[in-house]
Amino acid sequence: MNMRSAKRFKVQMNYHVRVLDGYYSVPYDLVGQTLDVRVTRTTVEIFSAGVRIASHRRCERKGQYQTSFAHMPSSHQAQASWTPARILKWARTIGPSTQVVCETIMSGRHYPEQGFNQCRGIFNLASKVYTPERVEAACERAIAIHSPLYKSVVSILKNGLDAVALTPPAGPPPIEHQNIRGTEYYKELLAGGQENVTC
Numbered sequence: 001m002n003m004r005s006a007k008r009f010k011v012q013m014n015y016h017v018r019v020l021d022g023y024y025s026v027p028y029d030l031v032g033q034t035l036d037v038r039v040t041r042t043t044v045e046i047f048s049a050g051v052r053i054a055s056h057r058r059c060e061r062k063g064q065y066q067t068s069f070a071h072m073p074s075s076h077q078a079q080a081s082w083t084p085a086r087i088l089k090w091a092r093t094i095g096p097s098t099q100v101v102c103e104t105i106m107s108g109r110h111y112p113e114q115g116f117n118q119c120r121g122i123f124n125l126a127s128k129v130y131t132p133e134r135v136e137a138a139c140e141r142a143i144a145i146h147s148p149l150y151k152s153v154v155s156i157l158k159n160g161l162d163a164v165a166l167t168p169p170a171g172p173p174p175i176e177h178q179n180i181r182g183t184e185y186y187k188e189l190l191a192g193g194q195e196n197v198t199c
Contacts, residue, residue: 006036006047015071019044022059025071087119094126095136097143104148118150130157137162 009017015028019037024044026035036047039058044066046054056066084106091099102122106115126135138156142148144166156162 006038008034009037010034015073016065016067017046020059021062023063023065023067024054024056024059025065025067026054027071028073082116082120087116087123090123091119094132095139097139098122098126098136100143101139101148101150101153105150121150122153125153125157134162141166 007019009019011017011026011030011033012023013031014023015031016023016025017035017037019039022044024037024046026046026048030048030053033048035053036050038045038047042058044056044058045052046056054068054071056068059066087102087106088099091102102115102119105118109115122135122139126132130138134157135153138153138161139148141156141161141164142152145152
């Protein structure tokens with residue numbers, strides 16, 4: 001590679017190099033180093049001491065990340081192994097309400113991954129702080145109050161509302177009006193109509 005055609009970029013703390021409003025990963029142990037980057041119409045190549053260490057497809061959108069699993073530290077690799085399917089499978093083991101809350105959290109984001117931290121937060125609540133039964137009850141209440149969010153689940157648990165029985169919403173009061181005849185009128189009408197029925 002002709003290094004004169006390359007530009008130099010510093011590796012950020014998140015082991016990515018920012019190039020033309022896109023972010024491209026390199027091995028995480030290169031954080032803080034300045035590397036050579038060559039950009040083509042379709043590819044971004046990153047070099048250290050003349051040796052290519054990473055090659056990525058060029059980002060299509062501003063702020064997009066191109067991340068190689070092999071570049072991640074082991075702690076990030078463990079996080080990356082989470083998928084929407086894995087989260088929902090785990091949530092089902094707690095209960096149907098927990099699954100609905102996690103599904104709602106992920107579907108409310110532009111990318112499901114943006115909801116992973118909150119779903120993992122619910123996982124931690126059920127495995128380290130409260131019992132799975134309490135978390136499921138809190139999720140059920142969060143759904144009932146139309147707020148299936150992580151912060152709602154936390155608030156419900158902190159305030160012990162998961163132990164309070166859910167009361168079904170009261171139906172609307174009966175309408176009383178002079179033009180409304182009521183069920184008795186129709187019962188009489190039907191009873192009278194039976195006598196006039198001919199086969």
